[in-house]
Amino acid sequence: DAGVIQSPRHEVTEMGQEVTLRCKPISGHNSLFWYRQTMMRGLELLIYFNNNVPIDDSGMPEDRFSAKMPNASFSTLKIQPSEPRDSAVYFCASSHSSRNTGELFFGEGSRLTVL
């Protein structure tokens, strides 16, 4: 199993540009989570999906952030327009919600720097 795959691993962009982060969850997992990690705020949940349906997006900072999951094997997190305060590491994680382990499998993260 390849694990959760995220791309790009690193992104440097200028303020105002659109940023798209991508995630491929583990095959067979039906829950997908987007987290953001910063030194100041730690690991924050942005949004999660069950069976491709967004369940809770209350963690999305503002309307500049949007996430989609068009099918079971792909999700995107988009920031438009990006701002320097969006600089962080963005993690995607997946799990099999019907198994009672609750274990999350994380990707390696996408490190975003907005200049």
Place this chain on the structure above:
Amino acid sequence: SQQGEEDPQALSIQEGENATMNCSYKTSINNLQWYRQNSGRGLVHLILIRSNESEKHSGRLRVTLDTSKKSSSLLITAFRAADTASYFCATDSGNTPLVFGKGTRLSVIA
């Protein structure tokens, strides 16, 4: 907002010693999990303890849970340099996603 809060924020340990990290949380939970994160990498699940369990072992890891005090501890025995990482506790309360603490940075004393 964080549910779990790890203590200490940073810890330096000599190889061969035991390392203990603590986690406190605020509301009732179903499960508590510990994760490890190496620098520049994603989080990796270590161990899960359910609310009706008080202690669990996995290799050199020992986790305790005291629901009356809303706290958990993670003990790593015989610390090795390769154990250097950040360690996070995470809690869930039924059908809610995991909420993570800010972590304990564990390093080796050279």
